Amino acid sequence: MLPINIIGYRRIQNRVKSLIKGPLIRKVLVLVSGTVLAQGIQILASPLLTRLYNPTEFGYLSVYISILGMVSVVASLRYDTAITLPKDDKLAANLLVLSLIIAAMMSFLMGAGWYAVGDKLVGYLHAEGLKGYLWLMPLSLFGLGLYQTLSFWALRRKDYKALARTRISQSVGQLAIQTGVGFLQYGQIGLLLGDVFSRMGGGGGLAVQLWKKDLQLLKTVTWKKLAQTAYEYRGFPLIASSSAFINSAGLQIVPLMMVLMYGPEVSGWLLLSQRVIGAPMDLVGQSVGQVYIGEGSPYILEKPRSLMELFYSMAKKLFAWGVIPTAVLAVSAPWLFHFVFGGDWREAGTYVQVLAVTYLLKLVIVPLANTLTMLEKLKWQWFWDIGRFILVVSGLELAYQLRFSALQAVVVYSACLSIGYVSLFVLSAAALKRHVSRSENELSKALMPDPE
Known part of the structure; x- marks a missing residue:
């Protein structure tokens, strides 16, 4: 006869196993594990990056990320957040394409804006080190919009493994470029290129999955349906975008003010x-x-x-x-x-x-x-x-x-x-x-x- 404590231990062990075997728990664990591993990679690599780049170069990266973070909430005018809502896959596909089109347009507008006033803005922020690299920001914005949109599509399809893989590959790719360029001593462009590659690469991986699995569904999208969908979900850009922007601005304004005031x-x-x-x-x-x-x-x-x-x-x-x-x-x-x-x-x-x-x-x-x-x-x-x-x-x-x-x-x-x-x-x-x-x-x- 087994001792009582062993019997109790085995009961607990069996209970834990039964919980982990549940389909919902497994899916959550897959997604969370990808996020945890991706962040773990970033943290473990930080001691190396801090020896390849100095605080000033990290400061320029923080300005870059903060500006990107503030405009990212309107990258797709929040239409992407509605992708998981419709019961009809065809309507969701229209939201998907609409979000991608808006992301491309916003990136183009940002590029034009940076060309016109970008150098003046970074000069005002005392972030002159970003001059000559502003052309990267529209690429980062499009990559961010692409990844956000396709992430919501993957969530709709319950493709949690694909999301977990892309989060890990984003971290690995970003660090590979940042460390590689850092060893070559090209300066802060390595940090910025790592950010661009991370966002574009993550979206690209999900785009391949979309092309393989849902190409026929995308063919049902028409310009007329896109216009109807934009009107039907007009509350997202009108209401959700403003709320999200205020929330993001409260988080992202600090690095910009610190650079402006203290360098x-x-x-x-x-x-x-x-x-x-x-x-x-x-x-x-x-x-x-x-x-x-x-x-x-x-x-x-x-x-x-x-x-x-x-x-x-x-x-x-x-x-x-x-x-x-x-x-x-x-x-x-x-x-x-x-x-x-x-x-x-x-x-x-x-x-x-x-x-x-x-x-x-x-x-x-x-x-x-x-x-x-x-x-x-x-x-x-x-x-x-x-x-x-x-x-x-x-x-x-x-x-x-x-x-x-x-x-x-x-x-x-x-x-x-x-x-x-x-x-x-x-x-x-x-x-x-x-x-x-x-x-x-x-x-x-x-x-x-x-x-x-």
């Missing part, structure tokens, strides 16, 4: 801190947020108080998970960055030290902010996005006018973000409390006996 070197240090610390924490937050939505959604109507209990329970658990890594970063980040990435990058560790508490707040609060979406409080989220944007921009501008140092400006930035995240938690909790109160009042009225 590209400071922006390069911030970029490394985000790549090594911020991006992995964002991935954890996204995963936890998905679990929270999955666990909490059934409670919205039937057990609203259980949703509130889940909200505070997850907040406590996330804080407990994050407090020790935060303490380690707050104490030793400068030394760790100096040791791992080289002496030029010690200041990036100091920035991480300053931002450590902010990263913890983000880890705890952002996943739980899905409460606003679950309770359909989208306007609340929209106003918060605007408020965060105003707070961050005003804080950094005030720091600059008061002649604060770059490090002091990062302290102000950290404080502004922390205030923003705390306010987001308060908003989410208030929305949840209101929902619970309203639901319980309606239930009590329903149970109240009719007056005779």
